[in-house]
Amino acid sequence: MPVLTRLVPSPLFVEIRSGALDSLAGILADQRLSTSGRIAVAISDGSGTVLRERLEPDLPGADWYEVTDGSLDSAVRLADQVRAGHYDAMVGLGGGKIIDAAKYAAARVGLPLVAVATNLAHDGLCSPVSTLDNDAGRGSYGVPSPIGIIVDLDVISKAPRRFVAAGIGDVISNISACADWELSHTVTGEPIDGLAIAMARSAGENLLRHPGTLDEPGLLTTLAEALVLSGIAMNIAGSTRPSSGACHEICHALDVLYPKRSAQHGEQVGLGAAFATYLRGDHRLAGLIVERLASHGLPVTAAQIGFTEAEFTKAVDYAPNTRPGRFTILEHLDLSPSDIRDAYADYVQAVNS
Template sequence: MPLLTRTVTAPLAVETHSGAIAHLGDLLADRRISAGGDVAVVVGPGIGARAAEQARQGLSRAEVITLAEGAGTHAGAMNLAEKLRSRNFDAVVGIGGGRVIDTAKYAAFQQGMPMVSVPTSLANDGVASPLASLDRDGHSISYGSHIPIAVIIDLDYVREAPVRQLASGVGDALSNLSATADWELSHSATGEPIDGLAIALARAGAEAVLRHPGALTDDDFLTSLANAHVLGGTAMAVAGSSLPCSGACHEIAHALQEQHPYVSTHGEQVAAGALLATFLRGDTALFAEMAAALRRHDLPRTPQDLGLTVDQFTAAVAYAPHTRPGRYTILEHLALDVSTLRARIMDFVDELD
């Protein structure tokens, strides 16, 4: 009887601990990513530059490229890709926040080079995903790329990130519970294929964060959060799409970003969106757990928490399905008119009081 298997794309190495960056050179050599340290280290002007100096202690032949401008944009990524042609690098190492990581990831993909992700913040699952979110012509667009060949998370640097960024990372991780529920709903209602392994990966990390009692700056909690992002990124690589990590929660976030830019972070938006979607699906047990976790980590739960009126939030949720045409979530399933949707949102707010 033949054994049927599949190859799963995942990082070759994942390390999360204090002092990880100081051992970057050894890790790249041990995993045969770069024996001699011939890598391009891409950083922003902030904390990533300091981390890069520490990494160079074990990467004497590395070339540091500072993204003075253009980080997080398609143009910046393409300019970086052009710079990478100047030398025969073994790999690209991105050190910094999400915008630096995504810029390095997409530039490496354009050049067919492996990319090592070294995030100094855990604001979202882009640290290990096969997607790069880049601004182009005033819009944030997700571009396909290779999943990082290694993910190195130094807790000494992550702890220095603003607490709001860490909380946003919690919101992004927890939203996977809503996204996977939407995917299963789509399978039931429309027959859309689902991938059980991708769902299991996305949920495992999110549930660990959901039920972890630690505070945002506790090493054990940060390790769980980092693992959740790695598992979420791997889930997307397994699925070949963002479905295990993006449902109504992200539709709502994209609508909020278009209609009310800068009022909240992406992680805050998807957290509130996931909570509302869970309420609309009638999953009372998960709703209670998620609401408690968002409160514990000081994440927004209601329109008022986001700095919006109920009417503003209702308008964004009503528009949300237009941000991802073809995606089927609880919003498309219910297809509520604006007045009914507003009434359900009022019930949602009352439930949280």
């Protein structure tokens, strides 16, 4: 008899609303994660310190650990610190770097993790991957997804606007990533997962079509929900495939080639998605992506994030090296540097017309 259903890995709970942060202790108790209040809380040494002062009276049994950066060393150090604490759960409170470090540390010591976002810069909020800086540059490490997600819209509304906008670029890039996955299925026979594609692409389309601005709670809610859907799509696929294609290859190439000059992850993948869509020949969709990115102040040309045409051409040429074995429009076209330069010049002309 065929298997008629499958289990979909997803968070036990998702709280996206105003005031959610003030309910953290109650949420942990209600979900039977920590009725004793014995939790380890990973925070940044910036905004995390301010939020600690606000939350500490409601979490008397918590121990607080400052995470200085998003490096593998910091994540390992955090794991070593909490190992002997006999905690019920770990809470990662902060932006993407803190949550990624907390995901890795929680996996290392076998604790369930609750991700509490203070900004919405990228889809690491719910993904089964920790992206951490290491001696070789930056690496992606497979980890269990958070067991719970808490997004307080009041906190998000106070986050740096650029970080929140970057999250929109990351989610919209799903549209290009899914197109790359489908292209690979057609050309190479790579299996695809229709449910993962449906969730990831829907998340991207929700942001592409949303008319709101970053000042509106409605858009912030849509963005938070889309980031969660992107993470679940990756869980379903068992890889980053539904959210990472040529767009991310270009981003990683910029990080590798120009490590001290790279912009926000979501800014780079948004630009990468627009250009990859243009290369795919879908100029109408590329125009829609450019229009939506620009409406939120996101870059749509390399010059807007400080790269010359030659530097961007070099990054696109190098991009396939960042994900060996992944087939995208870049591998399919196999463009020469001069072809890339000409295609990018045409893209810029179209953007500026």
